[in-house]
Amino acid sequence: MRRALAVLPVWAWLVGFVALPAVLIAVMAVSISADSVPPFRLGLSFEALAAVFSDPYYRDGFLFSLRVAALSAAACLVLGYPMALAIARSAPRHRRLLLLLVILPFWTGFLLRITAWIGILRDEGLLNAVLGALGLPAIRLLHTDAAMLIGMVYGYLPFMILPIEARLSAADRTLEQAAADLGASPARVFLSVTLPLSLPGVWAGLALVFVPVAGEYVIPDLLGGPGSLTIGRVIYEEFFQNNDWPQAAALALVLLLGLALPASLVRRR
Amino acid sequence: MTRSRFLTAWLLGGLLFLYGPIAVLVATSFNASSLMTEWTGFSLRWYRALLHDRTLIDAALLSLRIAAVAATGATVLGGLAGFALARMPNLAGRRTMAGLLAAPLVLPDLLIGLSLLLLFVASEMLLGVPNGRGAGTVAIAHATMCLSYVAVVVEARLAAGGTVLEMAAMDLGAGPVMAFLRITLPLMAPALVSGWLLAFTLSLDDVVVASFTSGPGATTLPMVVYSTLRLGPTPVLNALATVVLALAAGAAAAIWVLGRRGEAAAG
Numbered sequence: 001m002r003r004a005l006a007v008l009p010v011w012a013w014l015v016g017f018v019a020l021p022a023v024l025i026a027v028m029a030v031s032i033s034a035d036s037v038p039p040f041r042l043g044l045s046f047e048a049l050a051a052v053f054s055d056p057y058y059r060d061g062f063l064f065s066l067r068v069a070a071l072s073a074a075a076c077l078v079l080g081y082p083m084a085l086a087i088a089r090s091a092p093r094h095r096r097l098l099l100l101l102v103i104l105p106f107w108t109g110f111l112l113r114i115t116a117w118i119g120i121l122r123d124e125g126l127l128n129a130v131l132g133a134l135g136l137p138a139i140r141l142l143h144t145d146a147a148m149l150i151g152m153v154y155g156y157l158p159f160m161i162l163p164i165e166a167r168l169s170a171a172d173r174t175l176e177q178a179a180a181d182l183g184a185s186p187a188r189v190f191l192s193v194t195l196p197l198s199l200p201g202v203w204a205g206l207a208l209v210f211v212p213v214a215g216e217y218v219i220p221d222l223l224g225g226p227g228s229l230t231i232g233r234v235i236y237e238e239f240f241q242n243n244d245w246p247q248a249a250a251l252a253l254v255l256l257l258g259l260a261l262p263a264s265l266v267r268r269r
Numbered sequence: 270m271t272r273s274r275f276l277t278a279w280l281l282g283g284l285l286f287l288y289g290p291i292a293v294l295v296a297t298s299f300n301a302s303s304l305m306t307e308w309t310g311f312s313l314r315w316y317r318a319l320l321h322d323r324t325l326i327d328a329a330l331l332s333l334r335i336a337a338v339a340a341t342g343a344t345v346l347g348g349l350a351g352f353a354l355a356r357m358p359n360l361a362g363r364r365t366m367a368g369l370l371a372a373p374l375v376l377p378d379l380l381i382g383l384s385l386l387l388l389f390v391a392s393e394m395l396l397g398v399p400n401g402r403g404a405g406t407v408a409i410a411h412a413t414m415c416l417s418y419v420a421v422v423v424e425a426r427l428a429a430g431g432t433v434l435e436m437a438a439m440d441l442g443a444g445p446v447m448a449f450l451r452i453t454l455p456l457m458a459p460a461l462v463s464g465w466l467l468a469f470t471l472s473l474d475d476v477v478v479a480s481f482t483s484g485p486g487a488t489t490l491p492m493v494v495y496s497t498l499r500l501g502p503t504p505v506l507n508a509l510a511t512v513v514l515a516l517a518a519g520a521a522a523a524i525w526v527l528g529r530r531g532e533a534a535a536g
Contacts, residue, residue: 004357004360004361006349006353007349007360007366009345009346009349010349010350010366011366013346013413014350014366014369014370017388017410017413018373018413019369020388021384021387022372022384024384024387024388024391025383025384025387027387028387038390079283079286080283082276082280083279083284086277086279086280087280089273089276096525096528098280100521100525102284102287103521104517104518104521105287105288107467107517107518107520107521108291108518109470109473109474109513109514109517110474111474111476111491111494111495111498112294112494112506112509112510112513112514113291113294115494115502115506115507116290116291116294117290118498118501119293119297119502119507120290120293122501124304125305125306126293126305129305154286154290157283157287207375208375211375211376211377212376212377214377215376215378217377217477218477218495221499222498222499232377235379236379239383239481240480249383252379252380255377255380256376256380259376259377263371263375266371266375
């Protein structure tokens, strides 16, 4: 009983600063925009919520973010799965170091690493200098959807590698051995033993990339073009530029509810 | 063995993708030229410029203060939460607690920032606190965002250790408080240190949550970097990035050593 009391501050904090704010998003979503400070008055209006579904600008924002998040998650899976497999198969003394190398970029300031990409991708940047030196024509990359996708994959790749690697290194290697001994080809062993064993890690990785990318604001704003209108950018714009808090909250509420299902995949073990 | 060679090559390629841009950044921070594409000699001029940039220095000092407060709060609360999840299987509402803890881990920063801003606004309208937003509200927001990470790290560490040692201590006559102080707390210590460092760096790195929850007069380092970046990167930012990188590498090395020591202690 005394032990349960010790957890009280945690409950208070989680209810006050996680659950209650989520409820306030819903309250704001049905409030009415007003010319005051702060710019709303309480009410029960479904205008902002209806606009989320009827206004093509918002609809396109959601659809675009859905595509970007799906593409980013798929690209991270293709790039990250073999990396996870290589780490899981490495000698134990190398494994810890390799895992650290995967985690380290996550520690080094996301915004500052985006700085590097701006320098590399911009018109007079490093990539075009290299292309020029090779006699190839310059390409325009910065402020395009392609640059935004590169940034997403770069930023979220570790979130794909870590859960898959955890599953792969915990899997029983003798199962693969047995399948191979019974005459299965390497491709068959991979498809019918290795891959199924790692699937929970794959789902967790996909969710860990898809969910935050779907609401990403910084990368589309810095690396994407004016047309790379993700829902994150649309919400930010409604809030800070248009000062329409109920509309921003309505969009955020739909995003939150839409992401609740994929987000719940993460915790499943 | 061609398959393992393919995997190794792929891994090296992936690591190059992760570290290439960082290497470019560090190299250009020592370049005398302001252009990334020409090397005119080794120079520390951007570091000198960084030292004289009052805006960046002030913002960095503010960010360091916020990060220290947020990381400490997150470590206390996250440590308790991780302990509860690992050691109190019959805790009422355990699943709800796990769910509330997972939310800030996965949900986009945008939703965390917006929802906390609404909380601060509502609380100010109803209760009069906080009186305007600033460093304090950012620290609360960052503590909320980071406590989940600490809880995960602490829970994993306690779950890996098992309860044998605590049981033994209690069999030998230690009360629950004594067992906690003498056994569980030292067992948690490496995870608490890693959790604090992780929370500290997450707070130092955040721009979205801070943009929502800060107010006039409290501009954090990432907020300054962000508004500079929107106009185009400057060589001074490369120098700043290199300094932050060196600090982060130091913190990561500390965690690595702590982790190894923890593993050795756990057997």
